[in-house]
Amino acid sequence: MTEGVALLTVFVLSAFTGYEVISKVSTTLHTPLMSGANAIHGIILIGAILVTGRARDTVELWVGLVAVFLATLNLVGGFVVTDRMLEMFRARTPARTPARTPRRHG
Numbered sequence: 001m002t003e004g005v006a007l008l009t010v011f012v013l014s015a016f017t018g019y020e021v022i023s024k025v026s027t028t029l030h031t032p033l034m035s036g037a038n039a040i041h042g043i044i045l046i047g048a049i050l051v052t053g054r055a056r057d058t059v060e061l062w063v064g065l066v067a068v069f070l071a072t073l074n075l076v077g078g079f080v081v082t083d084r085m086l087e088m089f090r091a092r093t094p095a096r097t098p099a100r101t102p103r104r105h106g
Contacts, residue, residue: 034085038078045071 025033048071052064 034078034082038075038082041071041075041078045075 022033045068048064048067052061052068055061055064
């Protein structure tokens with residue numbers, strides 16, 4: 001029971017710390033931060049796959065599969081968000097206007 005309370009306390013404190021750190025990041029730093037987060041999510045996905053591969057019973061297998069699914073969702077979502085953020089910095093090409101024919105005065 002004491003170990004569970006300690007783990008829950010660490011989880012809650014890390015959630016608050018993560019929220020406070022991310023909320024203070026300026027918008028110009030979000031793209032590099034997301035790139036680093038995507039790398040971490042890839043490592044988490046590999047870890048979830050390795051742990052699921054060593055499951056000894058059905059409950060461990062299902063928990064591992066849920067972890068793999070959520071890690072995959074997190075990784076793909078991170079890449080989608082990063083792509084959308086990078087789109088804001090791409091140069092926009094102006095719309096082409098139809099060619100105008102010169103008028104002759106005379």
